[in-house]
Amino acid sequence: MAEEDGQAENGGQRAVEAPSPADRAAWDARRAALDAKLASHRARSDVEAEKRRRPGTSQGIAEGLKLASEFVAGIVVGAAIGYGIDRLAGTMPLGLVVFLMIGFAAGVRNVLRSVSPAPPPRPDASAEPDEASARKEESGSKRA
Amino acid sequence: MEHDPTDPIHQFQINRIVPIKIGDWDFSFTNSALFMVLTVAVTAAFLYYTTRGRGLVPSRGQSITELTYEFTANMLRDAAGTAGMRFFPFVFSIFTFVLVANLFGMVPYFFTVTSHLIVTFALAMLVMAVVVGYGLMKHGLHFFKLFVPEGVPGVLLPLVVLIEVVSFLSRPVSLSVRLFANMLAGHITLKVFAGFIVSLSAFGALGILGSILPLLMVVALTALEFLVAALQAYVFAVLTCMYLNDAIHPGH
Numbered sequence: 001m002a003e004e005d006g007q008a009e010n011g012g013q014r015a016v017e018a019p020s021p022a023d024r025a026a027w028d029a030r031r032a033a034l035d036a037k038l039a040s041h042r043a044r045s046d047v048e049a050e051k052r053r054r055p056g057t058s059q060g061i062a063e064g065l066k067l068a069s070e071f072v073a074g075i076v077v078g079a080a081i082g083y084g085i086d087r088l089a090g091t092m093p094l095g096l097v098v099f100l101m102i103g104f105a106a107g108v109r110n111v112l113r114s115v116s117p118a119p120p121p122r123p124d125a126s127a128e129p130d131e132a133s134a135r136k137e138e139s140g141s142k143r144a
Numbered sequence: 145m146e147h148d149p150t151d152p153i154h155q156f157q158i159n160r161i162v163p164i165k166i167g168d169w170d171f172s173f174t175n176s177a178l179f180m181v182l183t184v185a186v187t188a189a190f191l192y193y194t195t196r197g198r199g200l201v202p203s204r205g206q207s208i209t210e211l212t213y214e215f216t217a218n219m220l221r222d223a224a225g226t227a228g229m230r231f232f233p234f235v236f237s238i239f240t241f242v243l244v245a246n247l248f249g250m251v252p253y254f255f256t257v258t259s260h261l262i263v264t265f266a267l268a269m270l271v272m273a274v275v276v277g278y279g280l281m282k283h284g285l286h287f288f289k290l291f292v293p294e295g296v297p298g299v300l301l302p303l304v305v306l307i308e309v310v311s312f313l314s315r316p317v318s319l320s321v322r323l324f325a326n327m328l329a330g331h332i333t334l335k336v337f338a339g340f341i342v343s344l345s346a347f348g349a350l351g352i353l354g355s356i357l358p359l360l361m362v363v364a365l366t367a368l369e370f371l372v373a374a375l376q377a378y379v380f381a382v383l384t385c386m387y388l389n390d391a392i393h394p395g396h
Contacts, residue, residue, distance in 0.1 A: 062372075062375050062376075062379065065322065065325075065326070066322060066379065069318045069321055069322040069325070070314075070318045072318070072321075073314040073315075073317040073318030073321060074310065074311060074314045074318075076314070076317060077310055077313050077314040077317055078310050078314075081310065081313075099310075102303075102306055102307055102310055103310055103314075105307045105310075106307050106308075106310035106311035106314055107311075107314070109307055109308070109311045110311050110314060110315075110318070113311075
């Protein structure tokens, strides 16, 4: 966004010297071509980064441990909640049984979440206003 | 260290260095606290010392600091987007603390801070407190959309929300147990194999010859432990970034 603003300003300054619609069209075409080039380059480097991220053997062990701990943590937390409810309400086996199963489901959910490829952190449409608001907030706090 | 030298658990013992007692609580300065202070002091001193020149062309030390900075910044930006960069100091502190504490553990006779569950759990709860606190502050009740996935039929919603809540609550557990278990298991394995060398070489010439095998194992394990120390610090930091992403953009 900032780059575009800068270019527009540049265009405006030059327009004072030599205002010509043909020039302007040429600049627009050139800018579009550059944007396309940049986009394709970015896509390529993303693909390369993805390739580099493929795990090796030692990372495979770490990955396995990670998934195991995610799964076990779900069950442990579920069992703990069930046990706590039972202790408080005096329904001894019931809460433990129900929450053990919910904990199992949560463990599976954890594992699925960590294996499935992470969604792109911010689809550009939704993130742009977010960022803008964040920037506004920051400048606001600086002023205050 | 006048204890049985091959006891693999002894290295995790907590000793009071300066006993402090306030009321009924024990606030003693222990060896664990000493190494936490050392970790922070060494990290901070290294960062200050290497960046003091502010060279345009970085020196070797400054390169290390800059690479660490870039590495953490990229990690955070990949996971949480540019809006996540406000958490950079937090993530950088956690990453360097865990990394340096893990690496300190590899120095002989040093105490491994991260091999105690309470330390890693406190770190994980700090992360969770920041996630929940920031999420509620920024999004208010919208933060709870985190627990409501899109496109779930109304009948199943209570069950799914319950599962999501339990899944969320299990995050600090898995985050802390993973780091703690890796460090604990690695250090015990190292000590056990090192103990084999000592006890085998007590059996005369043949024993000394045989003790070469565990010695090779210890050398290999030491290399592996350095890898694990760095990898676990990285994993802890990456997961911190992903959880922060949930706080910044709930409802994904």
